Amino acid sequence: MAGHGAPELSVDGAGAKVAVVASSWHTEVMDGLVAGAERALKEAGVSDVTLVRAAGSFELPIIAQGCAKAGFDVVVALGVIIRGGTPHFEYVSAATTDGLSRVALDTGVPVGFGLLTCDDEQQALHRAGLPGSGEDKGREAAEAALAAWVTLRGLAPRR
Template sequence: MSTPTVIAGQMDAKGLRIAIVATRFNDFIVDRLVGGAVDFLERHGLDTANLTIVRIPGAFELPLVCRKLAASRTYDGIVALGAVIRGATPHFDYVCAEASKGIAQTMLEHETPVGFGLLTCDSIDQAIERAGSKAGNKGVEAAAAMLETIRVLEQL
Protein backbone atom coordinates (compact mmCIF):
# COMPACT_ATOMS: atom_id res chain seq x y z
CA MET A 1 0.00 0.00 0.00
CA SER A 2 1.37 3.42 -0.91
CA THR A 3 1.51 6.41 1.35
CA PRO A 4 0.12 9.83 0.49
CA THR A 5 2.30 12.78 -0.35
CA VAL A 6 2.03 15.28 2.48
CA ILE A 7 2.85 18.93 1.95
CA ALA A 8 3.12 20.96 5.14
CA GLY A 9 4.65 24.32 5.94
CA GLN A 10 7.47 24.67 8.42
CA MET A 11 7.45 27.49 10.94
CA ASP A 12 10.72 28.99 9.75
CA ALA A 13 10.85 32.70 8.92
CA LYS A 14 14.57 32.81 8.06
CA GLY A 15 15.28 34.70 4.87
CA LEU A 16 11.76 36.04 4.44
CA ARG A 17 10.66 39.63 3.88
CA ILE A 18 7.45 40.40 5.78
CA ALA A 19 5.17 43.42 6.04
CA ILE A 20 2.75 44.03 8.89
CA VAL A 21 -0.09 46.44 8.14
CA ALA A 22 -1.60 47.73 11.37
CA THR A 23 -4.44 50.15 11.98
CA ARG A 24 -4.15 53.14 14.31
CA PHE A 25 -7.87 53.01 15.11
CA ASN A 26 -8.26 51.07 18.38
CA ASP A 27 -4.48 51.13 18.72
CA PHE A 28 -4.68 50.14 22.39
CA ILE A 29 -5.72 46.71 21.05
CA VAL A 30 -3.83 46.68 17.74
CA ASP A 31 -0.48 47.48 19.37
CA ARG A 32 -0.78 44.24 21.34
CA LEU A 33 -1.52 42.33 18.13
CA VAL A 34 1.55 43.88 16.47
CA GLY A 35 3.71 43.00 19.47
CA GLY A 36 2.53 39.40 19.35
CA ALA A 37 3.12 39.08 15.60
CA VAL A 38 6.60 40.61 15.77
CA ASP A 39 7.60 38.44 18.73
CA PHE A 40 6.36 35.30 16.94
CA LEU A 41 8.21 36.12 13.72
CA GLU A 42 11.45 36.94 15.56
CA ARG A 43 11.25 33.71 17.58
CA HIS A 44 10.88 31.82 14.28
CA GLY A 45 13.98 33.30 12.72
CA LEU A 46 12.90 36.51 10.99
CA ASP A 47 15.64 39.12 10.74
CA THR A 48 13.91 42.35 11.80
CA ALA A 49 15.84 44.17 9.06
CA ASN A 50 13.46 42.29 6.72
CA LEU A 51 10.33 43.47 8.57
CA THR A 52 8.33 46.54 7.57
CA ILE A 53 5.47 47.82 9.74
CA VAL A 54 2.99 50.08 7.97
CA ARG A 55 0.56 52.07 10.13
CA ILE A 56 -2.72 53.09 8.52
CA PRO A 57 -5.90 54.86 9.72
CA GLY A 58 -8.38 52.00 10.01
CA ALA A 59 -9.67 48.62 8.88
CA PHE A 60 -11.34 49.95 5.74
CA GLU A 61 -7.90 50.90 4.39
CA LEU A 62 -6.36 47.45 5.01
CA PRO A 63 -7.21 45.96 1.59
CA LEU A 64 -5.74 48.86 -0.39
CA VAL A 65 -2.47 48.95 1.52
CA CYS A 66 -2.14 45.14 1.53
CA ARG A 67 -2.79 45.11 -2.22
CA LYS A 68 -0.14 47.79 -2.86
CA LEU A 69 2.42 45.85 -0.80
CA ALA A 70 1.56 42.56 -2.50
CA ALA A 71 1.76 44.14 -5.97
CA SER A 72 5.25 45.44 -5.19
CA ARG A 73 6.54 41.84 -4.99
CA THR A 74 8.88 43.08 -2.24
CA TYR A 75 7.34 40.92 0.48
CA ASP A 76 6.95 37.16 0.83
CA GLY A 77 3.93 37.68 3.10
CA ILE A 78 1.81 40.28 4.82
CA VAL A 79 0.06 40.32 8.18
CA ALA A 80 -3.08 42.50 8.33
CA LEU A 81 -3.89 43.64 11.88
CA GLY A 82 -6.77 45.75 13.15
CA ALA A 83 -9.71 45.84 15.51
CA VAL A 84 -13.29 46.80 14.74
CA ILE A 85 -15.61 46.93 17.74
CA ARG A 86 -19.37 46.94 17.21
CA GLY A 87 -21.17 50.18 17.95
CA ALA A 88 -24.79 51.28 17.77
CA THR A 89 -24.95 51.63 13.97
CA PRO A 90 -24.53 49.23 11.01
CA HIS A 91 -21.14 50.84 10.22
CA PHE A 92 -19.41 47.85 11.88
CA ASP A 93 -20.97 45.39 9.41
CA TYR A 94 -19.91 47.35 6.34
CA VAL A 95 -16.35 47.92 7.48
CA CYS A 96 -15.83 44.29 8.53
CA ALA A 97 -17.34 42.83 5.36
CA GLU A 98 -15.44 45.07 2.95
CA ALA A 99 -12.11 44.77 4.76
CA SER A 100 -12.40 40.97 4.89
CA LYS A 101 -13.42 40.69 1.26
CA GLY A 102 -10.65 43.03 0.09
CA ILE A 103 -7.95 41.20 2.01
CA ALA A 104 -9.08 37.86 0.56
CA GLN A 105 -9.15 39.32 -2.96
CA THR A 106 -5.63 40.65 -2.50
CA MET A 107 -4.34 37.24 -1.51
CA LEU A 108 -5.93 35.56 -4.50
CA GLU A 109 -5.05 38.26 -7.03
CA HIS A 110 -1.37 38.51 -6.06
CA GLU A 111 -0.80 34.99 -4.70
CA THR A 112 0.77 36.53 -1.62
CA PRO A 113 -0.16 35.07 1.78
CA VAL A 114 -1.91 37.60 4.01
CA GLY A 115 -2.39 36.65 7.65
CA PHE A 116 -5.87 37.77 8.67
CA GLY A 117 -5.61 39.48 12.04
CA LEU A 118 -8.59 41.81 11.85
CA LEU A 119 -10.55 41.45 15.07
CA THR A 120 -14.30 41.88 14.62
CA CYS A 121 -15.66 42.05 18.15
CA ASP A 122 -18.97 42.86 19.79
CA SER A 123 -17.29 44.52 22.77
CA ILE A 124 -14.04 45.95 24.06
CA ASP A 125 -13.81 42.98 26.44
CA GLN A 126 -13.86 40.57 23.49
CA ALA A 127 -11.14 42.56 21.76
CA ILE A 128 -8.95 42.54 24.88
CA GLU A 129 -9.44 38.76 25.19
CA ARG A 130 -8.20 38.28 21.61
CA ALA A 131 -5.24 40.62 21.96
CA GLY A 132 -3.32 38.58 24.48
CA SER A 133 -5.49 37.47 27.36
CA LYS A 134 -8.00 34.57 27.58
CA ALA A 135 -8.36 33.90 23.85
CA GLY A 136 -4.64 34.19 23.05
CA ASN A 137 -3.15 36.76 20.71
CA LYS A 138 -4.72 36.83 17.25
CA GLY A 139 -1.68 38.74 15.94
CA VAL A 140 0.41 35.66 16.68
CA GLU A 141 -2.16 33.43 14.97
CA ALA A 142 -2.26 35.66 11.86
CA ALA A 143 1.54 35.67 11.62
CA ALA A 144 1.65 31.89 12.06
CA ALA A 145 -0.97 31.30 9.35
CA MET A 146 0.88 33.58 6.95
CA LEU A 147 4.24 31.91 7.65
CA GLU A 148 2.91 28.38 7.23
CA THR A 149 1.16 29.36 3.99
CA ILE A 150 4.37 30.86 2.57
CA ARG A 151 6.19 27.61 3.25
CA VAL A 152 3.38 25.48 1.78
CA LEU A 153 3.26 27.57 -1.41
CA GLU A 154 7.01 27.11 -1.86
CA GLN A 155 6.37 23.37 -2.18
CA LEU A 156 3.50 23.55 -4.68
Protein backbone atom coordinates in the same frame (compact mmCIF):
# COMPACT_ATOMS: atom_id res chain seq x y z
CA MET B 1 -15.42 32.55 22.79
CA ALA B 2 -13.02 30.76 20.51
CA GLY B 3 -9.48 30.01 21.47
CA HIS B 4 -9.47 26.25 21.71
CA GLY B 5 -8.65 24.01 18.78
CA ALA B 6 -6.03 26.30 17.23
CA PRO B 7 -3.20 24.43 15.51
CA GLU B 8 0.34 24.55 16.81
CA LEU B 9 2.24 26.08 13.89
CA SER B 10 6.00 26.07 13.82
CA VAL B 11 7.57 27.20 10.59
CA ASP B 12 10.95 28.41 9.44
CA GLY B 13 10.43 31.90 8.07
CA ALA B 14 14.09 32.64 7.44
CA GLY B 15 14.47 34.64 4.26
CA ALA B 16 10.89 35.93 4.22
CA LYS B 17 10.33 39.64 3.69
CA VAL B 18 7.25 40.48 5.79
CA ALA B 19 5.02 43.54 6.02
CA VAL B 20 2.87 43.93 9.11
CA VAL B 21 0.03 46.26 8.13
CA ALA B 22 -1.74 47.57 11.21
CA SER B 23 -4.72 49.81 11.76
CA SER B 24 -4.32 52.86 13.98
CA TRP B 25 -7.64 52.68 15.87
CA HIS B 26 -7.88 51.19 19.41
CA THR B 27 -4.24 51.71 20.37
CA GLU B 28 -4.04 49.26 23.27
CA VAL B 29 -5.53 46.40 21.26
CA MET B 30 -3.40 47.21 18.23
CA ASP B 31 -0.20 47.39 20.28
CA GLY B 32 -0.94 43.87 21.53
CA LEU B 33 -1.70 42.52 18.05
CA VAL B 34 1.46 44.04 16.57
CA ALA B 35 3.62 42.77 19.44
CA GLY B 36 2.19 39.26 19.02
CA ALA B 37 2.87 39.25 15.29
CA GLU B 38 6.40 40.56 15.80
CA ARG B 39 7.13 37.89 18.45
CA ALA B 40 5.92 35.12 16.17
CA LEU B 41 7.96 36.41 13.24
CA LYS B 42 11.10 36.72 15.33
CA GLU B 43 10.66 33.20 16.73
CA ALA B 44 10.23 31.90 13.16
CA GLY B 45 13.57 33.40 12.14
CA VAL B 46 12.21 36.32 10.12
CA SER B 47 14.63 39.23 10.24
CA ASP B 48 13.13 41.45 7.50
CA VAL B 49 9.94 42.94 8.99
CA THR B 50 8.42 46.30 8.09
CA LEU B 51 5.56 47.82 10.09
CA VAL B 52 3.16 49.86 7.96
CA ARG B 53 0.31 51.78 9.57
CA ALA B 54 -3.15 52.17 8.06
CA ALA B 55 -5.60 54.84 9.17
CA GLY B 56 -8.27 52.24 9.94
CA SER B 57 -9.29 48.69 9.16
CA PHE B 58 -11.09 49.66 5.95
CA GLU B 59 -7.73 50.79 4.50
CA LEU B 60 -5.97 47.49 5.27
CA PRO B 61 -6.71 45.82 1.90
CA ILE B 62 -5.34 48.59 -0.31
CA ILE B 63 -2.19 48.93 1.80
CA ALA B 64 -1.77 45.14 1.94
CA GLN B 65 -2.08 45.07 -1.85
CA GLY B 66 0.55 47.79 -2.14
CA CYS B 67 2.91 45.78 0.06
CA ALA B 68 2.32 42.62 -1.96
CA LYS B 69 3.03 44.48 -5.21
CA ALA B 70 6.12 46.10 -3.65
CA GLY B 71 7.75 42.69 -3.24
CA PHE B 72 6.91 41.55 0.27
CA ASP B 73 6.66 37.75 0.52
CA VAL B 74 4.09 37.82 3.32
CA VAL B 75 1.63 40.43 4.59
CA VAL B 76 0.12 40.28 8.06
CA ALA B 77 -3.01 42.46 8.28
CA LEU B 78 -4.05 43.56 11.77
CA GLY B 79 -7.07 45.60 12.75
CA VAL B 80 -10.03 45.80 15.06
CA ILE B 81 -13.64 46.72 14.40
CA ILE B 82 -15.96 47.06 17.37
CA ARG B 83 -19.71 46.81 16.88
CA GLY B 84 -21.67 50.00 17.38
CA GLY B 85 -25.30 50.93 17.05
CA THR B 86 -25.33 51.29 13.26
CA PRO B 87 -24.78 48.92 10.31
CA HIS B 88 -21.28 50.43 9.88
CA PHE B 89 -19.77 47.40 11.64
CA GLU B 90 -21.18 44.92 9.10
CA TYR B 91 -20.18 47.00 6.08
CA VAL B 92 -16.62 47.64 7.20
CA SER B 93 -16.10 44.07 8.46
CA ALA B 94 -17.34 42.52 5.22
CA ALA B 95 -15.49 44.92 2.93
CA THR B 96 -12.22 44.52 4.81
CA THR B 97 -12.47 40.73 4.94
CA ASP B 98 -13.36 40.48 1.25
CA GLY B 99 -10.62 42.92 0.32
CA LEU B 100 -7.91 41.04 2.21
CA SER B 101 -9.00 37.75 0.63
CA ARG B 102 -8.87 39.36 -2.78
CA VAL B 103 -5.36 40.70 -2.18
CA ALA B 104 -4.09 37.22 -1.35
CA LEU B 105 -5.83 35.57 -4.31
CA ASP B 106 -5.01 38.30 -6.84
CA THR B 107 -1.33 38.62 -5.90
CA GLY B 108 -0.47 35.12 -4.69
CA VAL B 109 1.05 36.66 -1.57
CA PRO B 110 -0.15 35.12 1.72
CA VAL B 111 -2.10 37.58 3.85
CA GLY B 112 -2.43 36.81 7.53
CA PHE B 113 -5.93 37.64 8.75
CA GLY B 114 -5.64 39.44 12.05
CA LEU B 115 -8.85 41.46 11.85
CA LEU B 116 -10.77 41.36 15.12
CA THR B 117 -14.51 41.85 14.74
CA CYS B 118 -15.85 42.18 18.25
CA ASP B 119 -19.04 43.16 20.03
CA ASP B 120 -17.18 45.26 22.58
CA GLU B 121 -13.72 46.42 23.62
CA GLN B 122 -13.42 43.71 26.28
CA GLN B 123 -13.66 40.99 23.60
CA ALA B 124 -10.95 42.77 21.60
CA LEU B 125 -8.67 43.00 24.62
CA HIS B 126 -9.22 39.27 25.30
CA ARG B 127 -7.91 38.48 21.78
CA ALA B 128 -5.09 41.06 21.66
CA GLY B 129 -2.26 39.00 23.13
CA LEU B 130 -1.76 41.38 26.04
CA PRO B 131 -0.83 40.19 29.53
CA GLY B 132 -4.00 38.53 30.81
CA SER B 133 -5.49 38.05 27.33
CA GLY B 134 -6.86 34.62 26.53
CA GLU B 135 -5.80 34.70 22.88
CA ASP B 136 -3.05 36.18 20.72
CA LYS B 137 -4.58 36.83 17.31
CA GLY B 138 -1.59 38.87 16.10
CA ARG B 139 0.65 35.85 16.64
CA GLU B 140 -1.87 33.52 15.01
CA ALA B 141 -2.18 35.72 11.92
CA ALA B 142 1.59 35.92 11.48
CA GLU B 143 2.06 32.18 11.97
CA ALA B 144 -0.72 31.31 9.50
CA ALA B 145 0.65 33.64 6.83
CA LEU B 146 4.18 32.26 7.23
CA ALA B 147 2.87 28.70 7.08
CA ALA B 148 1.07 29.53 3.82
CA TRP B 149 4.28 31.07 2.43
CA VAL B 150 6.28 27.93 3.29
CA THR B 151 3.59 25.72 1.71
CA LEU B 152 3.46 27.78 -1.47
CA ARG B 153 7.24 27.70 -1.80
CA GLY B 154 7.08 23.93 -1.60
CA LEU B 155 4.57 23.85 -4.46
CA ALA B 156 6.83 25.74 -6.87
CA PRO B 157 7.31 23.82 -10.12
CA ARG B 158 10.58 21.96 -10.41
CA ARG B 159 12.79 22.60 -13.39
